[in-house]
Amino acid sequence: MRSQILVVDDEIAVLRALERFLAEKGYEVTLADTFDKAAKILESGRIDLALIDLKLGDRDGIELVQYQQKVSPQTACMILTGFGSIDTAIQAIKSGAFHYVTKPFQFDDILNLVQKALEHQRTREENRLLKKQLNLKYGLENIVGVSDGMKSIFELVAKVADTDSTVLLLGESGTGKELVAKAIHYNSRRSQRPLVPVNCAAIPEDLLESELFGHVKGAFTGAVVSRTGRFEMADGGTLFLDEIGDMSPKLQVKLLRVLQERRFEPVGSGRSVEVDVRIVAATNKNLERAVKERTFREDLFYRLNVIPIRIPPLRERKGDIPMLIEHFLQRFAKENGKKAPQVTPECMQMLSNYAWPGNVRELENAIERLVILKPEQVISIKDLPEKFLQSGGKIFTSVNIPDNGISFKNVVNDFENELILKALEKTAWNKNKAATLLKLNRTTLVEKIKRRQLEKVILS
Ligand SMILES: Nc1ncnc2c1ncn2[C@@H]1O[C@H](COP(=O)(O)OP(=O)(O)OP(=O)(O)O)[C@@H](O)[C@H]1O
Ligand SMILES: [Mg+2]
Structure with missing residues (x-):
């Protein structure tokens, strides 16, 4: 694909000359003679390299460089400038331009720099994509x-991640x-910038303010050195306000103000800090x-609840277990x-049926325990702690063998009857579904029902 070059200059003669020269060298050239036209083209995001004249009628080329960095950071940028305005050229480079060319220029010099800038842009773009994939x-x-x-x-995470929208994560512990x-x-x-967590429940109320916004030396007793708050540490990145529901009413007011104004004052300081x-x-x-119940401010709730993401409890998504x-x-x-040990199907079944009040964390801990405590390669029901067995219900009540013995046949018979009846009850007497539940052939189940005269039991 041919590289796309945008040339921005308010002198038509310069535009035409560069267009002819660059097109001849195989580039796709677009021209703009005003700031606004150039801005529109840059917004499209299709330009690989922009050649920008620093004097654009009544507008400043530096402004355009800054705009380009914002709307199309993947575009490489070069500055055209009159001799004697090197200072501005340097300023442009600080704003993100790759290089500058002084006018009047030699076409060969331009070609050389264009090639370098495009090469540089390609590598940078490749790195950016690579990093994005890694992240x-x-x-x-x-x-x-x-x-x-x-x-x-x-899906929701992929959609909202790259925006600046506030996200509210809701879900059980x-x-x-x-x-x-x-x-x-x-x-x-923001992934290259910090992700700064604040646990609003763990920090005592009187410390939370300074924790969030920082303080200056001597702001209160004990403030022997000044300190940067979490908001400032997260500048350019993400602030993760964990356990937000536990924030005190007083701090809720302060937080709301910062979220509205995007600026705040560290404790004891007259200086106001702006953050992104x-x-x-x-x-x-x-x-x-x-x-x-008026324990959480409504206005703050609406500020935070821009994109709510509800994570269902584990018992509502057993398929993940x-x-x-x-x-x-x-x-x-x-x-x-x-x-890694194997888990028997029955054991897996039992773990899937458990209610997991502590959700994934509880599951994680249970598995860690099993891996550490069980040296065998197979984890079966007998390895599970008591709590998992209870949810299995009556079928796992243990049988006591009396001193004078018990009929193996009868116990197994009773057990089978009970299983079949349970399955029939659960499926509203639908034999197909009951057979599926018990992982039996339908014919086998029907035969068992007949032989055990379970139909009679149902009817009576
Ligand atoms: N879908 C998942 N896949 C893998 N691991 C998970 C998943 N969900 C949670 N975990 C793990 O479970 C543990 C608890 O998760 P996390 O700390 O994110 O929960 P939380 O919702 O923040 O809980 P709390 O409200 O108690 O702070 C962590 O170790 C996490 O890595
Ligand atoms: Mg948490």
């Missing part, structure tokens, strides 16, 4: 999930809010309810220098 991997590969709920979260916050940051254009931060907030509280188990088995086996 994408970094951010999302850690989040395991195949359920519809998780799939729509992946251990559902992965922090993980998603990281994915958003590392998939955004993207806000991601998270809570396991029901914020709507907190707003109704086997994959998460596999993921954690591999991870903890590796960390402990072991081979």
Whole structure:
């Protein structure tokens, strides 16, 4: 593909001369004789290199360089300038221009620089794409999930990551809010800048203000040195306000003001600091309810609730459980220098049926425990802690064998009857579905029902 060059100059003669020369050398050339025309073309994002004259009628070429850096940072930029305005040329380079050419110029010099600038731009663009892919991997590969709920979260994260929109992550404890916050940051254009977390619940109220906004030396007793707040540390990056639902009412007011004005004053300082931060907030509280109960400010809620992302509890996306188990088995086996054990299907079933009140964190801990404590290569039901067995219900109540013995045949018979009846009950007596539930052939099930005269039991 031919490189696209934009030439911006208010002298038509210069434009024409450069157009002819560059086109002859095989470049695709676009011309603009005003700031506004050039700005429009740059916005399209298709220009590889812009040659900008520093004097553009009543507008300043430096302004255009700065605009180009903002709307089309992948475009390389070169400055044309009259002799004697080297200072401005240097200023342009500081603003991001690659090089400058003084007028009057030699065409060969221009060609040489154009080639260099394009080469430089290509390498930079390749690096940028490479980095973006790396970050994408970094951010999302850690989040395991195949359920519809998780799939729509992946889609939403991909959509909003590269914007500056405020995101509010909602979900029970251990559902992965922090993980998603990281994915958003590392998939955004801010990924090279810091992701600064603040745990609003863990910091005492009177310290939180200075933690967020910083303070100057002597601002209060104990402030022996001045300190930079988290807002300022996150400049250009992302501020992760974790456990936002636990923030005190007093600080809620202050936070709201900073979010509105994008500036604040460190404690004890008259200086006002302007920051460029993207806000991601998270809570396991029901914020709507907190707003109704007046423990959370409504105006702050609306400021934060621009893009809400709800992460469903694990029990509502059981489909993710086997994959998460596999993921954690591999991870903890590796960390402990072991081979990842296998989980029997029944055991997997049992783990999938458990309610997981502590969500993925609880699952992660359970698997770590199993990997460390069980030296065998197979994890079966007997290896599971008590709590998992209870949700299995009556079928796992243990049988006591009396001193005078018990009929093996009868117990097994009763057990089979109970299983079949349970499955029939669960499926509203639909034998097809019941057979599927029990992983039996339909004919086998029908035969068993007949032989055991279970139909009679149902009717009576
Ligand atoms: N989908 C997932 N895939 C892989 N690991 C996950 C997933 N969700 C959560 N985890 C892991 O579970 C643990 C808890 O996740 P995280 O800390 O993000 O939860 P949280 O929602 O912030 O919880 P809390 O409200 O308690 O702070 C972490 O170790 C995280 O890596
Ligand atoms: Mg968290």
